[in-house]
Amino acid sequence: METYGLNFKKSLGQNFLTDVNILKKIVNAAELDENDDVIEIGPGIGALTEQIAKKAHSVLALELDDRLIPVLAETLEPYDNIQVIKQDVLKADLKQLLSKYFDGQHRVKVVANLPYYITSPIIIHLLETGIPFDSLVVMMQKEVAERLSAQPGTKAYGSLTVRVQYQMHVKVAFTVSKTVFVPQPKVDSAIVVLSPKEVLTLPKDEQLFFKVVKGCFQHRRKTIWNNLQSFLGKQVDKEKLHQLLLGLDVSPKTRAEKLSIDKFIQLTNKIIDSKI
């Protein structure tokens, strides 16, 4: 960065990793080999990219900060299996990029030290592409990792947990101290491995399911009864709603954090069936 006269852009979540041991641990968690094509989000100056390229068949790295493109051209010059493009990942048509840059003959994985200010939107964006990723191995704030991997009945369990665990198995591989980043962020980090569930239980309407989950968690301290009433609107038939919840064996006084993903799916289906 000094050579190029560049400063770190906090607004782009630029906390770079320099410890080779940690970089290698991330790559190991992704279990990369020559059968893998990897998308990296935010290569920075290419420290992680280099370690990925040593193991994988090829890497496509998407970097938003155009000041870093010439830096990456220099640091990654020895590798002929890396392509770097200037691209905002949230605006990327990843399916199109995949068919342009990958040969379709390899597994597709994502490996990244994510920009922390948009961790959740990136993960949702990746899940919404419909690309059958073999895995997503991503570094994020420890607190977000806890939310992604949370179990029902815990404080960290929320709409993000349900949204992600609906499709993916989530495992926290290891945590990383804030001291290994340059510049040092305020919080520790964790590497999370997300892998697709082999069998998905699908709600009758997926979009409604996402909305119901958000609605139930709208006010965390309110009961499911209160949140559902606000979500469904004032005109909702209260007796019908009461019966609907009891039919699911859910007490109206309970809070959303107690409900499993399957319960949210059943709840969505009942809302549809009862035309409430």
Ligand code: SAM
């Ligand atoms: N991979 C490097 C490392 O591990 O040291 C840098 C990781 S740093 C936490 C996040 C990187 O994401 C930065 O290089 C930043 O410029 C880039 N970035 C931020 N927002 C982005 C976006 N919307 N699309 C693509 N890259 C982005």
